[in-house]
Amino acid sequence: MNALADTLFAGEEKDILQEVMNIAFGQASADLAEVIDIFVILSVPDIQVVRDCDLPDYFRQEISCSGSVHIIEQSFLGKFSGQALLIFPSGAEKDLLKLFNSNNELGQIDIDIDTLEQETLMEVGNILIGACIGKIAELLQDIVTYDPPRLLAQDFSLQQASCAPVAKGSFAISIRTVFRFEQQNVEGYLFLITNQHSITWLKKALHAFLEAYE
């Protein structure tokens, strides 16, 4: 975690937060694999606290993609609230569609291919974000509801981004994981952006999580 995180979270809180995210993302991988029958590999979640004005630079730094990207956004609301941003390099939608359409069943549906690819991006977002957020909420005894996912930006150049697609706030807790679907070697980035309002609750919930083992 970075220096800004040190001002918000005490040493033990950072360690608990990291472990909760490790467990949540690990369990989410397993659930996802069951739903879509694909081996999903998620990296160790990296947690940073970033001021909202610094988010464009942060995204550029964290995402190793020189071309354009698609951004899927889904808001979640509970005691732990925020926005999930799922970012794929442009072109990944074709590979993702293949994952879901191995038997070419979608070819029989009367929808144009562009719409199908967009729908695939959103459905992958829905599953991935729901699995990760759902596990975090479960571990921290929270209940969250979700807005429908939406394609926030298509073929978007991060190099030209000047403002972050998130609500204004003094800072954001960003939890980044890189995930890979083994069969198609598709990589994407998931950022969970939450705000100051969630932090007071989050700190209490982290302590409660550990106290359960006392």
Added chain:
Amino acid sequence: MLQTILIVDDSPVARMIMKKCLPAGHNLTIFEAGNGQQGVEQYERHRPDLTFMDLTMPVMDGFEALRRIKQINPQAVVIVATADIQEKVLQRVATFGALYTLKKPPTKEALAQALERGAAALQQVSS
């Protein structure tokens, strides 16, 4: 009878939870490692009776650490502890010689059972 265990996990909280879940009054000597590479080194140094191995870790992941520990000692008793219990993960760690996979976060009951199974496996390879 287990005397020494090694807990390999990059998260100090995960290691702490694991230790808190151990049965009260245990007489185990506990060694710890913060990533797979340290885990292999600690294994070589201490030759613990039982190793708990996380999978997703920096520097060296648990799959590789498990593989190397089994190269050092094919009889090593290793229980993988992970939240990611995908079928392919279970298959892969079984192929590499893990005793079985313990789901994280562990419970006291699950850990007591893991120690029992670890002790039984140790007895089997010792006899």
